Amino acid sequence: MAAHASVIDVPWSLSAKFVGSFAYMTVKDRLPTILTKVIDTIHRNKNKFFEEHGEEGVQAEKRTISLLSKLRNELQTDKPILELEDGMADTDLWNQYLQKQQELLDKQEAPSWFKSPWLYVECYMYRRIQESLHLNPPVSDFDVFKEAKTQSYFESQQAIKAICTHLHGLLEGVEGLPDSQLQGHFLQLLQVSLWGNRCDLSISAGKENAQKCSPIDSLEELKHFILVDDSSMVWSTLMNSNMSGEKPQVRVDFILDNAGFELVTDLVLADFLVSSGLAREICFHGKSIPWFVSDTTRKDFDWTIKQTLATNHRWVSWCGARWQKYMKDGVWSFHSHLFWTLPHEFCDMAADAPDLHNFLQQSHLILFKGDLNYRKLTSDRAWDHTVPFQKALRGFEPAPLCSLRTLKANVQVGLPPGRGEDLTAQEPDWMTGGRFAVVQFFCPSNEQQNPRRK
Numbered sequence: 001m002a003a004h005a006s007v008i009d010v011p012w013s014l015s016a017k018f019v020g021s022f023a024y025m026t027v028k029d030r031l032p033t034i035l036t037k038v039i040d041t042i043h044r045n046k047n048k049f050f051e052e053h054g055e056e057g058v059q060a061e062k063r064t065i066s067l068l069s070k071l072r073n074e075l076q077t078d079k080p081i082l083e084l085e086d087g088m089a090d091t092d093l094w095n096q097y098l099q100k101q102q103e104l105l106d107k108q109e110a111p112s113w114f115k116s117p118w119l120y121v122e123c124y125m126y127r128r129i130q131e132s133l134h135l136n137p138p139v140s141d142f143d144v145f146k147e148a149k150t151q152s153y154f155e156s157q158q159a160i161k162a163i164c165t166h167l168h169g170l171l172e173g174v175e176g177l178p179d180s181q182l183q184g185h186f187l188q189l190l191q192v193s194l195w196g197n198r199c200d201l202s203i204s205a206g207k208e209n210a211q212k213c214s215p216i217d218s219l220e221e222l223k224h225f226i227l228v229d230d231s232s233m234v235w236s237t238l239m240n241s242n243m244s245g246e247k248p249q250v251r252v253d254f255i256l257d258n259a260g261f262e263l264v265t266d267l268v269l270a271d272f273l274v275s276s277g278l279a280r281e282i283c284f285h286g287k288s289i290p291w292f293v294s295d296t297t298r299k300d301f302d303w304t305i306k307q308t309l310a311t312n313h314r315w316v317s318w319c320g321a322r323w324q325k326y327m328k329d330g331v332w333s334f335h336s337h338l339f340w341t342l343p344h345e346f347c348d349m350a351a352d353a354p355d356l357h358n359f360l361q362q363s364h365l366i367l368f369k370g371d372l373n374y375r376k377l378t379s380d381r382a383w384d385h386t387v388p389f390q391k392a393l394r395g396f397e398p399a400p401l402c403s404l405r406t407l408k409a410n411v412q413v414g415l416p417p418g419r420g421e422d423l424t425a426q427e428p429d430w431m432t433g434g435r436f437a438v439v440q441f442f443c444p445s446n447e448q449q450n451p452r453r454k
């Protein structure tokens with residue numbers, strides 16, 4: 001496929017301008033549905049706002065709804081993208097980004113919902129939801145997606161019980177286990193965390209999407225759906241890091257995706273890494289505002305740990321107690337850099353968020369969870385499926401990194417020749433249906449020479 005835009009070797013961005021594409025369907029149908037649900041949620045909480053803030057709360061509810069209805073109208077009628085006006089810490093960055101998008105176009109044309117890159121407009125919608133709330137102070141902290149996230153957590157109770165019980169069983173005998181067995185357990189939990197990514201709420205436009213059965217039992221059957229499986233390289237990276245230097249202090253970073261069942265699978269994997277001695281420190285990275293319906297904020301993270309602790313199930317509350325202690329002791333930490341809720345491709349990180357990039361360079365392994373992170377890793381472009389992952393990263397190489405992602409958007413690189421075509425012939429929606437997955441790894445070549453990581 002000759003998908004090349006004006007910049008040599010970089011294909012075009014996915015966009016709703018390609019009528020009939022998944023991006024088009026998302027902007028046309030899914031995003032307005034999400035906005036309608038947001039408006040409905042705010043309306044349903046009117047009494048709560050009244051109880052908390054009196055008449056001022058009700059007025060804020062009305063103004064927020066009117067801003068959101070205007071936003072939905074702008075989207076549906078393909079109006080120009082507007083500057084943000086809420087004076088938040090990232091407002092200027094968003095407006096500069098809009099400026100850049102404008103420079104890429106003719107003077108006659110303005111960036112708009114159906115003409116601009118999908119990644120940009122989709123991120124922008126969530127940021128505009130935040131602006132609508134932020135401009136109305138009594139309701140500015142209201143998380144419009146909290147109800148959906150809480151519901152999805154409770155609907156996954158059975159699976160959460162199963163995975164926490166499994167972790168307890170594993171950790172009972174973890175000391176002194178030969179590496180080969182440790183590796184087996186690690187690979188299983190990595191896959192559980194991978195498939196946990198099927199449970200996001202933005203692909204289902206907020207409809208119920210929870211894990212109902214034991215996640216361990218289905219792993220064997222699901223293997224066939226992993227299109228790229230670099231998990232043995234992830235394992236080698238951890239082993240090599242643990243062998244380098246005298247007292248290796250191996251750090252693993254999780255760039256989190258969804259709250260609910262997926263987050264629990266991430267916490268289980270992180271617990272295993274620490275308790276088996278494969279890592280000494282875990283840094284979790286989450287969102288600073290509600291994002292793509294189900295993404296994890298600091299509040300969701302803390303809520304999840306508290307909730308597990310309070311669960312009336314021996315091994316779930318046992319996990320909660322351990323996780324709370326890891327946080328208290330600083331073995332685990334949570335970070336929410338603004339960059340994660342900008343529309344930028346990750347290859348922009350070194351220039352636009354150098355502090356975050358430097359921070360990630362200290363990691364021994366970065367796990368990028370989910371589809372949106374994959375889109376940002378690969379710049380959400382129409383790459384040929386055979387393009388190597390490294391090429392699609394376009395220089396984003398802070399440390400060894402691995403994407404754990406179920407496919408929910410039509411970008412996929414690093415496949416053998418012909419594989420993409422075969423899949424398209426067999427299952428036309430293989431890139432968007434969430435049935436397939438990748439464990440895709442990249443290690444910068446100078447990794448062994450990086451003194452900070454020793």
Ligand SMILES: O=P(O)(O)OC[C@@]1(O)O[C@H](CO)[C@@H](O)[C@@H]1O
Nearest residue numbers: 200202203370371372373408409
């Ligand atoms: O990052 P996640 O949670 O795995 O998925 C987010 C997501 O559902 O949002 C977009 C749909 O609007 C898709 O690109 C993507 O599948």
Ligand SMILES: [Mn+2]
Nearest residue numbers: 200257258292
């Ligand atoms: Mn998500």
